[in-house]
Amino acid sequence: MRIAVLSRNKNLYSTRRLVEAGELRGHQVDVIDTMHCYMDITSNRPSVRYNGDPLPNYDAVIPRIGASVTFYGTSVVRQFEMMGTYSINESVAISRSRDKLRSLQLLSRKGIGMPRTGFAHHPDKIDDLIKNVGGAPVVIKLLEGTQGIGVVLAETQKTAEAIIEAFMGLDANILVQEYIKEAGGADIRCLVVGGKVVAAMKRQAPTGEFRSNLHRGGTASLVRLSPEERKTAINAAKTMGLNMCGVDILRSNNGPMVMEVNSSPGLEGIEAATGKDVAGMIIDFISKSAEPNKTKTKGKG
Numbered sequence: 001m002r003i004a005v006l007s008r009n010k011n012l013y014s015t016r017r018l019v020e021a022g023e024l025r026g027h028q029v030d031v032i033d034t035m036h037c038y039m040d041i042t043s044n045r046p047s048v049r050y051n052g053d054p055l056p057n058y059d060a061v062i063p064r065i066g067a068s069v070t071f072y073g074t075s076v077v078r079q080f081e082m083m084g085t086y087s088i089n090e091s092v093a094i095s096r097s098r099d100k101l102r103s104l105q106l107l108s109r110k111g112i113g114m115p116r117t118g119f120a121h122h123p124d125k126i127d128d129l130i131k132n133v134g135g136a137p138v139v140i141k142l143l144e145g146t147q148g149i150g151v152v153l154a155e156t157q158k159t160a161e162a163i164i165e166a167f168m169g170l171d172a173n174i175l176v177q178e179y180i181k182e183a184g185g186a187d188i189r190c191l192v193v194g195g196k197v198v199a200a201m202k203r204q205a206p207t208g209e210f211r212s213n214l215h216r217g218g219t220a221s222l223v224r225l226s227p228e229e230r231k232t233a234i235n236a237a238k239t240m241g242l243n244m245c246g247v248d249i250l251r252s253n254n255g256p257m258v259m260e261v262n263s264s265p266g267l268e269g270i271e272a273a274t275g276k277d278v279a280g281m282i283i284d285f286i287s288k289s290a291e292p293n294k295t296k297t298k299g300k301g
């Protein structure tokens, strides 16, 4: 097969591993810088151009679209879909997962466990917004945040009000969430590929920190999932329509609670913590599933 990894940097661990795993299985794998792709969207024979030439007909693309380039990145993926190229994650599903609020609304509609969450832009009754998710302590998040930035724990009602007021002053959209204390500064990252959890790790925040992000100094270790956790991760991936994703779960007294679903999960941490060939499993899934013109939405939406 001829596979393209859509990535801005061929030296990134995840990108390198996908190329390596593909080549090891006898495929031809190119790294294409998403942001350098351009296209004639009016042509009746859609194509993607790169560096002066049309790209060859790939059997599959693997989008690795960073949060900051979601808008352009998903239009490139959509163009591939219009050409009938198989994408492991479809453009609509990527866009859907990038919007934290939209994701939580979808997961909640499907009855998937999640922390009690409020959403606001400019509430007149901040105290009611906090009360509605069970009162302090609460976690307050900027809707656009990533890697733990913009995620704050407010221990008291007064602090919570002050933080929400500050965020309101920035004209930001905010999530106010029940604090899952019993998670103990840890969360579980489940890597789902093709409707199966292929690897899982526990991330533990350093002492004095509640955010377990590896970028914030969290440490990763191997973890055994309960059947309920496994089911929750699979359901979350299915609800989002993602064939490959990272589902982040908090262990709460009321069962597994999904925090977020990531459509371009990093492979370095999870491969190191589990010793599993996740990149290889992604390639295996693609070679089993990739067929031309299989995209459900054909680049619509």
Ligand code: ADP
Pocket: 115, 139, 141, 145, 146, 147, 148, 149, 151, 177, 178, 179, 180, 181, 183, 185, 186, 187, 205, 210, 211, 212, 213, 248, 250, 259, 260
């Ligand atoms: P980001 O997208 O920036 O990673 P998250 O929503 O994943 O933001 O939050 C970052 C970290 O903060 C999580 O990995 C988790 O460890 C912790 N955290 C987030 N929400 C809660 C919560 N409601 N209760 C307990 N811990 C939380």
Ligand code: MG
Pocket: 147, 148, 213, 248, 260
């Ligand atoms: Mg996170």
